[in-house]
Amino acid sequence: MIAILNYRAGNLTSVKRALDHEDIPCRITDDAHILAESRGIIFPGVGAAGSAMNNLRETGLDKTLNDLISRGKPMLGICLGCQIILDESMENSASTLSILEGSCLRFDDELLDEHHDPINIPHMGWNSVKLVQECELFLDVPQEAEFYFVHSYYPVPRQDLIIGLTRYGRDFCSVFGRPGLWAMQFHPEKSGRPGLKILNNFYRYCRTT
Amino acid sequence: MLSKRIIPCLDVRDGKLTKGIKFKGNVEIGDPVETARLYYEQGADEIVFYDITASAEARGIMLQVVEKVAETIFIPFSVGGGISSLEDMRAALLAGAEKVSVNSAAIINPEIISQGAEAFGSQCIVVGMDVLRVEKSTHCPSGYEMVIHGGRKRMNIDALWWAREVERLGAGEICLNSIDADGTRDGYEINLTRLIAQNVRIPVIASGGAGNPEHMTRAVTEGRASAALIASIVHYGEYTIPGIKDHMHQAGVKVRRTW
Numbered sequence: 471m472i473a474i475l476n477y478r479a480g481n482l483t484s485v486k487r488a489l490d491h492e493d494i495p496c497r498i499t500d501d502a503h504i505l506a507e508s509r510g511i512i513f514p515g516v517g518a519a520g521s522a523m524n525n526l527r528e529t530g531l532d533k534t535l536n537d538l539i540s541r542g543k544p545m546l547g548i549c550l551g552c553q554i555i556l557d558e559s560m561e562n563s564a565s566t567l568s569i570l571e572g573s574c575l576r577f578d579d580e581l582l583d584e585h586h587d588p589i590n591i592p593h594m595g596w597n598s599v600k601l602v603q604e605c606e607l608f609l610d611v612p613q614e615a616e617f618y619f620v621h622s623y624y625p626v627p628r629q630d631l632i633i634g635l636t637r638y639g640r641d642f643c644s645v646f647g648r649p650g651l652w653a654m655q656f657h658p659e660k661s662g663r664p665g666l667k668i669l670n671n672f673y674r675y676c677r678t679t
Numbered sequence: 680m681l682s683k684r685i686i687p688c689l690d691v692r693d694g695k696l697t698k699g700i701k702f703k704g705n706v707e708i709g710d711p712v713e714t715a716r717l718y719y720e721q722g723a724d725e726i727v728f729y730d731i732t733a734s735a736e737a738r739g740i741m742l743q744v745v746e747k748v749a750e751t752i753f754i755p756f757s758v759g760g761g762i763s764s765l766e767d768m769r770a771a772l773l774a775g776a777e778k779v780s781v782n783s784a785a786i787i788n789p790e791i792i793s794q795g796a797e798a799f800g801s802q803c804i805v806v807g808m809d810v811l812r813v814e815k816s817t818h819c820p821s822g823y824e825m826v827i828h829g830g831r832k833r834m835n836i837d838a839l840w841w842a843r844e845v846e847r848l849g850a851g852e853i854c855l856n857s858i859d860a861d862g863t864r865d866g867y868e869i870n871l872t873r874l875i876a877q878n879v880r881i882p883v884i885a886s887g888g889a890g891n892p893e894h895m896t897r898a899v900t901e902g903r904a905s906a907a908l909i910a911s912i913v914h915y916g917e918y919t920i921p922g923i924k925d926h927m928h929q930a931g932v933k934v935r936r937t938w
Binding site: 483484487488490491516579583584585587588590591592593594595596597598612614615616618620637638659660661662663664665666 | 680681682684719724749750753754755773775777800801802851852877880881882900903905906933935936937938
């Protein structure tokens with residue numbers, strides 16, 4: 471069973487619908503025992519970093535997550551869930567979970583698009599990911615596949631953690647992590663077949679670990 | 680680089696498409712869920728449902744449609760028409776829509792934009808704008824005026840001013856429909872599209888007037904739109920989404936071609 475972490479920050483059902491569609495057993499939970507029993511955890515992304523961290527601290531889920539991950543529980547962070555596993559975020563000047571080294575920055579207002587007009591913020595829509603490291607989550611995902619993004623802040627992890635880059639006014643890190651602990655800025659649950667493939671690959675990793 | 684989006688729009692009344700959609704083989708389909716699935720499989724980047732249901736009872740039917748769509752397609756979709764309160768927004772988002780679109784309700788009660796953005800996040804709130812070309816005047820210095828009820832009621836509000844206002848209030852996106860171009864199939868209103876897109880920092884979806892793939896290309900290049908809304912040109916099988924995307928790709932536009 472995959473646990474979808476409920477941190478009371480918004481609608482978590484889109485990840486659940488995608489897993490249900492792929493026949494991946496899952497449940498939405500904030501229960502430490504269920505998280506511990508799960509094969510892997512998905513940290514979905516909705517809301518703002520500050521309030522999400524407050525909810526995690528109040529419920530003690532911050533310690534639970536750190537503990538489970540240090541013991542090797544597989545985790546996939548999505549969007550805000552990817553930003554929050556770093557050390558800090560410019561959004562609400564929040565100090566975050568510090569599971570991986572790095573921070574989160576806001577897109578610079580002065581970046582330009584292909585027409586040399588200022589970019590729109592948030593970065594919203596479909597964009598490509600260029601892998602700079604092999605990653606088993608992308609197994610059988612076509613290189614030209616695109617993914618659905620909605621965000622104003624982007625992760626800046628330690629250099630050796632960077633797995634994939636995306637271009638929006640500048641190159642930013644859109645996928646990072648290490649085997650068993652991955653984070654992605656885009657929404658695999660809203661990225662059509664390639665996104666569902668990534669969720670399946672994560673589940674397969676969880677089942678075989 | 681961000682791809683330009685192609686977004687088919689489906690009009691729904693009482694849980695059924697208002698006009699049957701003709702796919703290859705001329706099979707007519709009236710079911711919005713099945714149609715959404717077909718467009719999803721053909722590479723639509725997003726889908727817009729426009730609910731033209733009049734009665735409150737039938738709204739529940741639309742929510743059931745939204746739930747089924749959310750279980751069937753795994754790309755973003757939005758619901759518009761009949762959304763006039765925070766409760767309407769909440770119901771559509773909980774049923775699985777990624778975004779909700781407000782149009783006349785936002786003009787009548789602009790606070791719904793800021794309240795919606797605060798409650799659900801700006802990225803969920805699309806403001807639909809129906810715009811009419813008019814003589815430039817002190818009331819409408821841009822030469823474009825806001826209208827509601829499909830163009831029947833002029834609001835004496837300048838469209839450029841309103842676009843900046845909805846951005847200030849926290850809208851995440853604008854769906855910009857030209858009443859003059861709508862239904863003509865002569866192309867989007869490029870001047871209007873560019874005027875609005877270059878004066879706000881949120882994405883603009885061009886709407887109204889699509890007749891061929893060249894029109895989509897122009898909307899996202901000259902018009903600076905982030906996306907193009909299409910309806911009849913794909914509904915009646917004249918063009919397909921992959922065909923439109925191939926054309927745009929050949930014209931040098933980045934579009935999503937693998938799905």
